[in-house]
Amino acid sequence: MKVLVTGGAGFIGSHAVEALLEADREVVVLDNLSPAAHASKPGYLLEEQVRYLIEDVRDIDAVEAALDGVSGIIHSASMVGLGVDLADLPDYVSNNDAGTATLLEAMRRSGFEGSLVLSSSMVVYGEGRYRCAEHGVVAPGPRRAQDLAEGSFEVACPSCGRPLAPEEVPEDAAMDPRNVYAATKLHQEHLCAAWARETGLPVYAMRYHNVYGPRMPQNTPYAGVASIFRSALEAGMAPRVFEDGGQMRDFVHARDVAAATTAPLIADVPPGAYNVASGEPHTVGEMAAALASAIDGSIAPEVTGEYRLGDVRHVFASVRKAREAGITASVPFAQGMREFAHAPLRHPVR
Secondary structure, eight states, rough: OOEEETTTTTTHHHHHHHHEEEOOOEEEEOOOOOTOOOSSTTOOOOTTTTTOOOTTOOOHHHHHHTTOOOOOOEOOOOOOSSSSSGGGHHIIIIIIIIIIHHHHHHHHHHHHOOOOEEEEGGGGSOOOOEEETTEEEEOOOOOHHHHHHOOOOOOOOTTTBOOEEOOOOOOTTTOOOOOOHHHHHHHHHHHHHHHHHHHOEEEEEEEEEEOTTTTTOOSSOOOOOHHHHHHHHTTTOEEEEOTTTTTEEEEEEHHHHHHHHHHHHHHOOOOOOEESSSSOOEEEHHHHHHHHHHTTTTOEEEEOOOOOTTSSSOOOOOHHHHHHHHHHOOOOOOHHHHHHTTTTOOOOOO
């Protein structure tokens, strides 16, 4: 099988490339090496084993040419992270939505008849799943800036105002994107689902939770929180933990994410959406402390009480569906953090 990986020079995409090679798949990578993500050509590219096309996924002719002989696609080309402000909105829509639409049109033009694996995200859920003692499962609205400023970070029942208990979120939960990036990831899923309905071909939406591991970007506004904390520790500064550090997330290692992403192209996995997670939630404060301890233990995280309106309080995954499909994580949290504390990160961007 020949597989096209868009964004295959990036953090998650490059790990997926390695997993495909280990499974004896032929790999073609299409990546524009955006200067917002890459200071230079990454040194980890496997150029003797992989054909790299330095092209943009929004260039339909380049994508159509890249699809020659391809029977599987991993679509990881994307602008990621919460972003800086609304000025990022056109770039997110262009890279993520228009990029996906262009890929789908190129697939139609080329007569593609294989499987499409989309790198999606937990952000499509917005806030996670919550239960009220009186009203059962409820969907809280966005947290108010006034409450956050006063240090009231937990979400309340929209009917009675009582505190809510967070629960693991399943794939059939309601979609509720809370920021621009999240909206574009959900639109990517909708576009790919429309393709599946029209063609009858298998599509997989892999909803990554908080991914960490080697090759994370170091210093961009779009870097993951684990990378931001590690960069601070390496600079001799305390990681600045927003809110009270009690936000619950599922931190999953990049190797486990790569295994999950490539599974539909290697094994018999039913089409659909899947949470890609460890199944063991931890707080952001716990992650910061584990990372600080793994580096040398001399710098403690600083819980700041600061907040971002686009952030959600708790979101962590149900992995039941993934496990039933044979998709499981194998890197324990403590081991993964010890490894990540000294793993190579991507070169800083200018």
